[in-house]
Ligand SMILES: *[C@@H]1O[C@H](CO)[C@@H](O)[C@H](O)[C@H]1NC(C)=O
Ligand SMILES: *[C@@H]1O[C@H](CO)[C@@H](O)[C@H](O)[C@H]1NC(C)=O
Ligand SMILES: *[C@@H]1O[C@H](CO)[C@@H](O)[C@H](O)[C@H]1NC(C)=O
Ligand SMILES: *[C@@H]1O[C@H](CO)[C@@H](O)[C@H](O)[C@H]1NC(C)=O
């Protein structure tokens with residue numbers, strides 16, 4: 001009986017479907033214990049957890065109230081948008097409500113009354129959490145789909161943005177890109193960013209309302225048309241570089257660049273029929289938990305993985321304190337079918353008591369010293385416990401010892417510094433004349449030219465003489481007739497051949513004046 005229970009429990013992960021559970025209590029010949037598996041949360045309707053921002057300010061219709069027409073009925077402009085009237089307002093939140101049967105609720109922009117200035121709008125969706133897309137993104141437009149738009153994504157909470165897909169009724173004209181279809185992509189191009197014309201042509205505003213970002217078609221390249229062969233997809237996600245990240249986002253942005261035109265050119269006499277109206281944005285995905293959690297909950301306004309395997313963090317992206325004897329790793333879909341949990345291990349459990357602060361997976365016993373030491377410390381660390389920074393790096397004072405960013409490169413200026421090392425606050429040791437934390441500046445009275453050199457001339461002590469001018473502290477540019485570092489020397493004096501009897505009256509205005517002054521003084525004395 002006990003054996004049967006154990007067998008049942010053991011089979012549980014298979015019975016529940018792939019990667020649904022993180023651990024199970026199993027009985028083996030050695031007694032009962034936990035067994036761990038790679039696991040991931042279920043896919044969810046992500047629009048329920050999103051925050052939205054619509055730009056620019058004033059793009060939402062209704063303030064002031066405005067009439068609009070439709071392409072079906074362009075001269076019957078009886079519809080009105082009025083932000084102050086709940087029945088006639090079209091705020092952004094109507095893109096995310098549940099659409100009951102019947103009338104659609106939608107966000108609507110102002111009309112294109114400023115034509116020919118372009119009518120531009122950005123709709124930015126933010127989750128403050130990495131999401132892995134598991135199905136198509138579907139955007140529903142009432143009154144016609146844009147003739148030009150773009151989808152962008154961010155992987156770092158909106159700090160940087162990347163194009164995700166281009167949409168236009170003429171890709172060449174709008175983006176100088178050839179039109180392609182996701183269905184025609186191959187295994188090597190599954191993560192290509194392309195321009196499609198499938199969702200931008202006029203087909204009547206009631207007929208074709210949706211614009212898609214095709215996730216399923218891309219999955220189907222590996223998993224087959226009905227997504228039956230998910231094992232193949234998971235294997236590819238694990239091995240193909242950049243493929244997993246391609247389906248991962250923290251933010252999405254729709255850049256609406258030109259509204260529906262009703263299948264013809266822009267009719268200037270009736271601009272009230274051009275605008276954007278979005279009734280729904282469907283995003284299906286799961287929290288990215290690095291295969292260390294099968295639950296993701298909405299807490300304090302953000303999605304959060306319920307981490308297992310002794311990991312922690314919003315995405316289970318690091319090991320819990322006291323479980324850092326090897327460096328953190330994401331779980332893996334491989335080997336099929338249960339994957340590898342790659343759990344974090346308690347300090348002391350694996351290798352005696354050797355803490356490596358998560359910078360090494362291996363310890364080794366050094367016989368003649370009788371110590372256990374970490375091997376191949378990563379992240380630019382070194383030492384028995386990977387607790388020091390390698391030469392040429394210094395300690396990041398705002399990072400804990402187990403942080404990947406714990407060591408910062410010194411980055412000493414190669415020319416200005418003595419060597420590539422720095423002190424604990426990142427200061428490099430400078431050669432004579434150089435200064436600054438990285439030795440890439442010069443002290444006063446030095447100039448930079450492949451290193452710091454003492455000034456040859458300046459405006460204070462090392463003045464160029466005889467009317468010479470100082471060029472970038474490097475040399476005096478002397479007037480004709482003078483030479484020397486500070487133009488202090490007359491060419492005649494140096495080379496008597498160049499001068500004749502008139503040489504006594506030579507020199508700059510200064511010397512002449514001095515001579516005249518001397519003569520005057522003598523005259524004065526004679527009197
Ligand atoms: C939309 O976002 C892009 C960056 O993704 C920005 O360059 C552009 O100015 C924005 N447009 C509007 C209308 O806010
Ligand atoms: C984003 O999520 C993190 C982690 O859950 C949280 O600390 C932070 O306050 C959130 N930021 C916003 C703007 O919601
Ligand atoms: C995590 O740590 C607990 C002890 O706090 C231990 O019982 C459990 O087996 C560990 N889990 C994994 C996956 O190592
Ligand atoms: C120092 O560590 C913090 C925390 O991990 C990190 O945010 C920061 O970027 C690091 N500084 C540098 C210069 O790498």
Ligand SMILES: *[C@@H]1O[C@H](CO)[C@@H](O)[C@H](O)[C@H]1NC(C)=O
Nearest residue numbers: 422423424425426427428437
């Ligand atoms: C590092 O060098 C700078 C400049 O010489 C100095 O101001 C700083 O105190 C030094 N820091 C340490 C920890 O020695």
Ligand SMILES: [Ca+2]
Nearest residue numbers: 094095105279
């Ligand atoms: Ca709606």
